[in-house]
Amino acid sequence: MKIQKVIPFKTREGISQELVQQLLQKGKQYGLNAVFPFSTGKIVVAQWVQLKCRYGCSRYNTSWCCPPATPDPEKAQAIVNEYSLALLLVGSTSCVDFYLNNNRKRTKQVRCWKGTVSLERMLFLKGYYKAFSLVGECCALCKTCAYPEGCHFPQEKRPSIESFSIDVIGTLKNLGISPRVASHKNESYSYYGIILLQ
Numbered sequence: 001m002k003i004q005k006v007i008p009f010k011t012r013e014g015i016s017q018e019l020v021q022q023l024l025q026k027g028k029q030y031g032l033n034a035v036f037p038f039s040t041g042k043i044v045v046a047q048w049v050q051l052k053c054r055y056g057c058s059r060y061n062t063s064w065c066c067p068p069a070t071p072d073p074e075k076a077q078a079i080v081n082e083y084s085l086a087l088l089l090v091g092s093t094s095c096v097d098f099y100l101n102n103n104r105k106r107t108k109q110v111r112c113w114k115g116t117v118s119l120e121r122m123l124f125l126k127g128y129y130k131a132f133s134l135v136g137e138c139c140a141l142c143k144t145c146a147y148p149e150g151c152h153f154p155q156e157k158r159p160s161i162e163s164f165s166i167d168v169i170g171t172l173k174n175l176g177i178s179p180r181v182a183s184h185k186n187e188s189y190s191y192y193g194i195i196l197l198q
């Protein structure tokens with residue numbers, strides 16, 4: 001989702017500030033500029049989100065990281081309910097190729113994807129064994145997704161946030177962030193990932 005800059009909000013307890021800073025330092029290598037812990041009770045899962053996938057998105061039924069390959073809203077909510085703490089990952093970029101499927105666009109997507117999955121790995125090694133990424137945008141590790149054939153990089157395969165039926169804007173508002181949808185492809189915008197933590 002392409003959303004303009006955010007207003008930072010107050011972080012919550014449950015993970016040390018030291019580890020959050022370590023995650024941020026690593027995340028910066030991948031273009032992230034903020035990492036915020038928050039309660040999963042703030043995550044909004046809604047049925048209508050998959051309408052946006054099913055009607056109006058060319059990626060529907062073409063990727064392992066998008067519906068219908070990903071959990072339905074009820075299952076997604078049940079999974080979120082198994083966590084109490086999550087991390088919001090925030091990056092900023094601009095991308096004149098946002099609506100295209102070219103190498104420049106893919107390079108940005110892959111960087112974002114690898115950043116989120118590498119932070120998840122770091123958290124797992126720190127003892128957060130339930131850590132699981134919901135990544136911004138769609139997986140672009142392959143030029144064309146192998147779906148429905150076997151994924152070429154199954155260790156890095158994760159659902160996108162939207163495919164998990166998460167209302168990103170509603171969730172950001174719950175976190176005290178006032179997002180605005182970028183209306184022109186030349187505008188810079190913020191992008192988001194979530195790591196379900198514990």
Ligand code: SF4
Nearest residue numbers: 139142145146151152
């Ligand atoms: S790694 Fe390749 S095959 Fe697997 S989900 Fe991503 S794009 Fe599809």
